[in-house]
Amino acid sequence: MKRTDTTEIRMRIVIDQPVAHVLHSLQSRDGGPLDPQRSGDGEPLAFDFHVRVGPGPKFFGDQVRSEGHLRRFVYVRVGQAAGDHASPWSRRMKVDIHDIDPALLARAERGGIIVTTICGTARDGSPACATVPALRRELVER
Template identity: 30%
Template structure:
C-alpha cells in the first residue's frame, strides 16, 4: 500500500495581483509555501500527504502531513491569501479551505507511478476578491488526466 499520495489544487482565475500560498504547518506555527502572485492565469499547488489506515478495516483512508489541517473527520488544506501569505501591500487577508473529503480507497487504488489526485476551485469570490472560507460547492478530487 502507498504511504504517500500527491494532491494538486488548481485555482481557476484568481483575483489579480494577490499572493496565494499553500499553508504548511498549523496554528501560529505555519508558513506559506509555493507562493505565487496571480495574473490572469490559473495557479497550481502540488503537495504530498501521508496515507494511513487499512483498507480492510477503515472505511476511508486517514490523511495527515504538514499540509493537512483539521480533525480526524474533517481534514482540509488551506490556501493563504494576501497578508496571510506574506504579501505586505494588499487589502486582502484571507484563507481558502479546501476539503480533503471524497478521497476513497478506490481513488487511491487507481493511482500508479507518478499519478496524482487533483481538484479545481474558483480563485475569485462573488465579491470580486479572492475566494475564501470553505469551498462550496466542492467538486471533489479526481485522477489527473495526463
C-alpha cells in the same frame, strides 16, 4: 499509526480564476506561507504537495490540517496571509480532502496526481475564503 502503514499520494490544488495580482500560497507546517504564487492576469495557479494516507482513510502530512475526528483539509493562504503585506486581503481557503472518493485514492496509490480544482474568486469579485468546494477532482498522469 506507523508511517509504514501509510501510502504517499501526490496531490495538486488548482485555483481557477484567482483574483489577478493577488498572492496565494499553501500553508506550511509551521503556519506560514509556502510556495507563494501570484496570478498575473487571473490565469490558474497550481500547488503540488504530498499526503500520506492510511486505513480509514486517514490523512497525514505537512499541509494536512484537522477539525474534529474526521475532517481533513489543506489551507491556501491569500493576500497578506500569503506574505503580501500590501494586499487589502488577508484570507485562507479551506480545501477539504477527507471527502476524496476511496476509489480515487486507491487509483492514486498506483501513480498519478489527484488534482482538485477550486474557484479562486468569490461572488463579490474578491478572493475566495473559508471552505471552498471542489469544482472537480480527478486523477492525472504526472
